[in-house]
Amino acid sequence: MVVCTLCSCYPWPLLGIPPGWYKSDAYRARAVREPRAVLAEFGVTLPETARAGLGFDGRDPLSRPARCAPGGPRAWSPMRWPRWSPATAMIGTGLPRERGAS
Amino acid sequence: MTRVHDMGGRFGDGPVRPEPEDALRFAEDWHARALAVTLASGALGQWNIDRSRHAREKLAPQDYARFSYYEKWLAGLADLLVETGVLSTDDLAGAGVDGPHQLADRVLTPENVAAALARGGPADRDSAVPVRFKPGDRVRTRARAGNARVPGGHTRLPTYAQGALGTVLRVHGSHVLPDSAAHGLGEAPEPLYAVALPATALWQAPEHGGDEVVLDLWQSYLDPAP
Numbered sequence: 117m118v119v120c121t122l123c124s125c126y127p128w129p130l131l132g133i134p135p136g137w138y139k140s141d142a143y144r145a146r147a148v149r150e151p152r153a154v155l156a157e158f159g160v161t162l163p164e165t166a167r168a169g170l171g172f173d174g175r176d177p178l179s180r181p182a183r184c185a186p187g188g189p190r191a192w193s194p195m196r197w198p199r200w201s202p203a204t205a206m207i208g209t210g211l212p213r214e215r216g217a218s
Numbered sequence: 219m220t221r222v223h224d225m226g227g228r229f230g231d232g233p234v235r236p237e238p239e240d241a242l243r244f245a246e247d248w249h250a251r252a253l254a255v256t257l258a259s260g261a262l263g264q265w266n267i268d269r270s271r272h273a274r275e276k277l278a279p280q281d282y283a284r285f286s287y288y289e290k291w292l293a294g295l296a297d298l299l300v301e302t303g304v305l306s307t308d309d310l311a312g313a314g315v316d317g318p319h320q321l322a323d324r325v326l327t328p329e330n331v332a333a334a335l336a337r338g339g340p341a342d343r344d345s346a347v348p349v350r351f352k353p354g355d356r357v358r359t360r361a362r363a364g365n366a367r368v369p370g371g372h373t374r375l376p377t378y379a380q381g382a383l384g385t386v387l388r389v390h391g392s393h394v395l396p397d398s399a400a401h402g403l404g405e406a407p408e409p410l411y412a413v414a415l416p417a418t419a420l421w422q423a424p425e426h427g428g429d430e431v432v433l434d435l436w437q438s439y440l441d442p443a444p
Contacts, residue, residue, distance in 0.1 A: 119226075120412030121224070121225060121227075121376055121378070122224060122226070122271075122275070122374065122376060123223060123271050123274065123275065124225055124287065125271075129335060129336070129338060132243065133243035133244065133253075134243075135236070135241065135243070136236060136237055136245060136287075137234050137235055137236050137237060139287045140227075140234060140235070141231050142231040142232055142233060142234045142235075143227060143234045144225050144226065145226065145227065145228035145229075145231045146228075146231060146234065147227045147234075148226045148227055148378065148420075148431050149226070149227040149378075149420075149421055149425065150425045151425065151426050151429060152419075152426060153425065154234055157233050157234045157235075157236065158234075158236050164426075189274070202237070203239070204239070204286070216240075
């Protein structure tokens with residue numbers, strides 16, 4: 117999950133203008149302290165065994181959303197992010213899926 | 219203490235309310251104009267991104283709390299324009315003197331917007347400051363999160379992460395130090411690291427013991443830890 121608690125900064129050259137909730141006090145204040153409760157508000161439930169990482173994942177940069185992308189990682193290059201991934205998947209509050217698919 | 223913007227970990231904000239994926243990114247027409255005016259003003263070259271962030275975070279707490287996101291942008295921008303002498307308070311009130319502005323030749327014209335955005339504002343720099351840590355090193359963040367040189371000044375070490383033990387994940391190279399650049403004290407580039415801070419080191423009652431926050435932190439925010 118990605119959050120900026122200090123100023124809501126966001127990689128808009130890559131992802132466009134951020135969703136309103138990303139800039140909200142509630143997301144900025146809570147995502148670092150209770151990420152699982154925040155994810156539940158997006159309809160995402162993490163298993164107990166999953167590790168929630170907040171911020172930039174230095175061990176696996178940029179490839180993180182690709183691991184669970186449709187077609188697997190090979191089908192998924194950064195050039196196709198805008199098509200494949202809603203902003204929630206890139207921010208980490210949703211799972212990757214083809215845009216428009218449910 | 220830092221300032222009102224430093225809200226990570228705060229209690230009492232209520233639920234996050236996700237909007238549909240296809241929701242309009244600009245809830246109001248003027249939000250797009252506020253973004254455009256802010257970008258165009260930044261292109262005048264009178265301040266850097268760290269100073270513009272500080273302009274928003276040093277708004278009065280009462281204003282910061284009641285302003286919407288783009289109201290904060292406009293309020294910070296108005297302060298910056300006056301502080302740097304680009305405009306006067308008379309100008310902002312519509313009572314200024316008309317005529318060509320001294321910065322008119324720096325105006326960001328529509329055909330140059332895409333290229334300016336694509337250039338971005340890279341903050342990586344060469345630095346003479348030796349790299350002190352490597353991946354796997356244990357570190358402790360500074361005991362007090364505030365700007366070490368300017369009381370109430372800009373910093374990227376959040377209060378919730380002060381005095382915490384963590385582990386270096388990655389060395390990002392050297393980058394402009396926001397704590398210095400925001401206050402006209404020079405870019406002072408130094409090494410920047412991704413540091414993993416376990417939830418158990420940050421919160422009185424961690425939601426899940428295995429979770430962690432990964433923060434990008436400058437070298438001067440960190441001390442070695444056993």
